[in-house]
Structure formats: C-alpha cells, structure tokens
Amino acid sequence: MFTSFYTSVSGLNSFSQQLSVISDNIANSNTTGYKGGSTSFAEVLSSSTMTSSSMIVGNGVSVQSIAEDWTQGAISSTGDATDYAITGAGLFVLSDADGLISYTRDGQFSYNADGTLVTASGYAVQGYPIDEAGNVSTVYGNIAFTDATIPATSTTSMSTTINLNSGTTTGGTFSSTINIYDSLGNAIPLTINFAKTAANTWSWAAAIPATSGSTTSTGTLTFGTDGSLAAGADPTVALTLTTGATASQSITWDLYNTAGTTNGTMTQYAAGTSSISNMSQNGAASGQIESVSTDNSGVMTASYSNGVTRALYQLTLATFNNYNGLDKTGNNRFIETAASGVPIYGVAGAGQFGTMLSGSLETANVDMASEMADMLIAQRAYESCARTFTTQSEMLQAAVNMAK
Numbered sequence: 297m298f299t300s301f302y303t304s305v306s307g308l309n310s311f312s313q314q315l316s317v318i319s320d321n322i323a324n325s326n327t328t329g330y331k332g333g334s335t336s337f338a339e340v341l342s343s344s345t346m347t348s349s350s351m352i353v354g355n356g357v358s359v360q361s362i363a364e365d366w367t368q369g370a371i372s373s374t375g376d377a378t379d380y381a382i383t384g385a386g387l388f389v390l391s392d393a394d395g396l397i398s399y400t401r402d403g404q405f406s407y408n409a410d411g412t413l414v415t416a417s418g419y420a421v422q423g424y425p426i427d428e429a430g431n432v433s434t435v436y437g438n439i440a441f442t443d444a445t446i447p448a449t450s451t452t453s454m455s456t457t458i459n460l461n462s463g464t465t466t467g468g469t470f471s472s473t474i475n476i477y478d479s480l481g482n483a484i485p486l487t488i489n490f491a492k493t494a495a496n497t498w499s500w501a502a503a504i505p506a507t508s509g510s511t512t513s514t515g516t517l518t519f520g521t522d523g524s525l526a527a528g529a530d531p532t533v534a535l536t537l538t539t540g541a542t543a544s545q546s547i548t549w550d551l552y553n554t555a556g557t558t559n560g561t562m563t564q565y566a567a568g569t570s571s572i573s574n575m576s577q578n579g580a581a582s583g584q585i586e587s588v589s590t591d592n593s594g595v596m597t598a599s600y601s602n603g604v605t606r607a608l609y610q611l612t613l614a615t616f617n618n619y620n621g622l623d624k625t626g627n628n629r630f631i632e633t634a635a636s637g638v639p640i641y642g643v644a645g646a647g648q649f650g651t652m653l654s655g656s657l658e659t660a661n662v663d664m665a666s667e668m669a670d671m672l673i674a675q676r677a678y679e680s681c682a683r684t685f686t687t688q689s690e691m692l693q694a695a696v697n698m699a700k
Contacts, residue, residue: 304681315678326660329402340355340357388402402658445585446600449578456474459563460498460570477579483581509538513531519564527557532548533546586600616640617640
C-alpha cells in the first residue's frame with residue numbers, strides 16, 4: 297500500500313512540473329523569440345529483479361526531459377531599424393562585459409551611450425567588421441559606431457558621360473562642371489571647356505576658380521568616323537591649390553579601359569546639341585552617420601551626410617548540432633554545453649543559416665490553443681493522482697480502524 301502512495305506522489309510531482317512548463321509558456325507568449333517548452337514523461341518500474349515482468353507493477357512516473365520547441369515563430373514588422381529577426385536556423389551572438397558568449401533569438405536591439413549595439417539587458421551584439429575595401433573580417437567583436445564621422449577624401453579620379461555634337465561647327469564650344477574635393481573636403485568646381493578644332497577633333501582645357509588655385513591642364517580628343525573616341529590614355533588634370541592641406545592634386549579622367557580603347561563615356565554623335573548624361577568623382581567632404589540599414593545577409597551599411605555609404609559590419613550568427621542541449625540563462629539567452637556541441641559561426645544566408653530581416657522581430661512560438669488543451673489534460677491528471685492519494689489514505693485509515 298505504501299508503494300501506491302509514492303506512485304500517486306510521483307504523478308503529483310510530475311504533473312505539477314508539466315503545469316509549471318505550461319504556465320511558463322503562457323507567461324512568455326509575448327516574449328520576443330521565446331521558444332516554448334514541452335514535458336516528456338517516463339514510467340518508473342520496480343527495481344526488483346526477482347519478479348516476473350508480467351507481475352511488475354509500475355512505481356509511478358518521472359519527468360524525463362523538458363525541451364524547447366525550436367520551430368520558427370511568426371515574424372512581426374516593427375519598422376525599427378535596430379530590430380532583427382532570423383528566418384530559419386541561427387542565433388544572434390552576444391557578449392557580456394567579461395567576454396562570456398551567449399546566444400539568443402531575441403533581436404530587439406538598440407544603441408547604448410557608447411554607440412554599441414546591445415540587447416535590452418545590455419549584452420553586446422557581435423558582428424564581423426568590414427574594412428573600407430569591403431573585406432569582411434573572420435574575427436567577430438562588438439558592433440560599435442563609436443566614430444560617427446568619416447574624414448574628407450580628396451578626389452583622385454573622375455568620370456564623365458558626354459556626347460559632343462558632331463554637327464558643331466569648327467570653333468564651337470561646350471563646357472561641363474563637376475565639383476571635386478581637396479584633402480580637407482573643400483568643394484571646388486572643376487570646369488572642362490571643349491572647343492571643336494576640326495571635323496573629328498576637339499580640344500579641352502580645365503579651369504578652377506582663382507580663389508581655389510589654378511590649373512593649366514589641356515588636351516586633345518580625337519574621334520573616329522563612327523563617333524567613338526580614338527585609342528589613347530586617360531588624361532590627368534593637375535591642380536595647384538591654395539585650399540586644402542596639400543598644394544597639388546592630380547585627378548585621373550577616366551576615358552579609356554585598361555586596353556587603351558574607349559570605355560564609351562565620351563562620344564561624338566549627331567544630337568542637335570552637346571550634352572552630359574552623367575558625372576561622378578571619388579572625393580567627398582567629411583560626413584556624419586545619418587542612418588544605418590541592414591540587408592538580408594546581415595550587412596550593416598552606414599549612410600553619411602556627405603552622400604557616402606559604407607558597409608561597416610556583418611551580424612554574426614551561430615548554430616548548434618543539438619539546440620536542445622543549450623542551457624537557458626535568463627534574459628532570453630542560451631549558453632553552449634557539452635550536450636549542445638560547439639557553436640558553428642557564420643552569417644545570414646550562407647550555408648545552413650537563415651536570412652535576416654531588419655525592422656522585424658520573431659514572436660514567441662507558443663500556440664495558446666495547444667497550451668490550454670495541455671493544461672486541462674495535466675490538470676485532470678493531477679486531480680486524478682490527488683484523488684488516488686486520498687482514496688489510498690482512506691483505505692489505510694479503514695485498515696487502522698479495523699485493527700483497533
């Protein structure tokens with residue numbers, strides 16, 4: 297009889313744990329990135345080896361495991377650029393002040409006073425730095441926009457897409473002006489004056505305002521009968537400046553490809569008038585970050601006030617061979633264990649990793665209808681075990697009374 301008491305108690309304990317798991321799921325139904333837990337049970341048998349298996353009566357039940365459901369939660373759009381959701385496999389990588397690494401599906405981030413991207417609890421989000429050449433580092437670290445200003449860059453090359461009207465009479469002129477930048481970021485209007493000197497030939501001369509300096513750069517453009525620029529080499533515009541930190545500056549005018557033939561940006565076709573369709577150069581004034589955008593691969597690109605855009609980081613993701621082996625540590629974080637295996641790091645959209653959505657969050661994957669149904673079943677089971685316990689107690693009391 298006493299064994300049956302323990303059997304009932306094991307049921308009370310086990311179903312109480314299940315109700316706790318269900319309660320936790322319901323309580324976290326609005327927690328970003330939360331993964332609902334589920335309870336698995338296992339029967340407990342007598343340890344006697346002398347009893348035939350056909351005569352063994354179970355000794356109750358135990359909780360075998362409490363596992364997370366790692367299925368995808370619904371994606372909710374927030375419009376906040378620092379909110380991130382992962383569609384598919386992967387976890388965001390976090391670091392605390394001591395360098396302890398943890399992982400989360402909760403992508404509700406923000407920038408702290410130091411310009412570091414952090415979670416609501418202050419853990420630093422990890423990413424791979426990207427240099428000015430676009431190379432992504434293989435070593436991740438804190439995503440920190442500590443220097444919101446980029447320095448000025450002087451112009452070293454320019455490109456123009458111009459058609460000089462073939463119908464222009466000899467002696468006819470045309471001009472185009474583009475702003476270039478000195479080493480301090482001062483904008484200087486550079487004008488190229490064209491003059492037709494023969495049926496297939498134009499001369500050009502560069503000019504800048506006297507307040508900025510001077511230039512004596514000139515040259516000749518020769519066109520074939522098909523209107524394309526004859527073979528040659530990119531001309532150089534040499535400037536003597538009174539502004540900037542350097543007195544001289546050279547700008548390559550991109551007109552030819554590496555083979556020395558025209559790249560198609562300078563032509564002479566019949567078009568009524570000469571015209572410009574595009575002008576660009578590689579210099580810029582200094583600028584400050586105005587916004588940061590993130591693409592589906594987790595590349596974070598800063599847009600500056602001077603019109604420059606630059607990729608600075610790519611968000612780091614991690615995956616594990618056994619997600620259920622991860623340990624919960626609170627604040628929507630997990631840490632690796634021997635059971636989870638070591639993390640596999642990567643980036644969104646590569647290999648087994650899912651894609652990244654900026655301005656969105658993954659909601660909890662808790663199915664409230666299923667939780668309510670499970671709660672009712674667990675409640676009935678708990679009540680039944682309690683009733684069994686009461687019945688056994690009454691039977692024991694009756695036996696005691698008979699013995700008096």
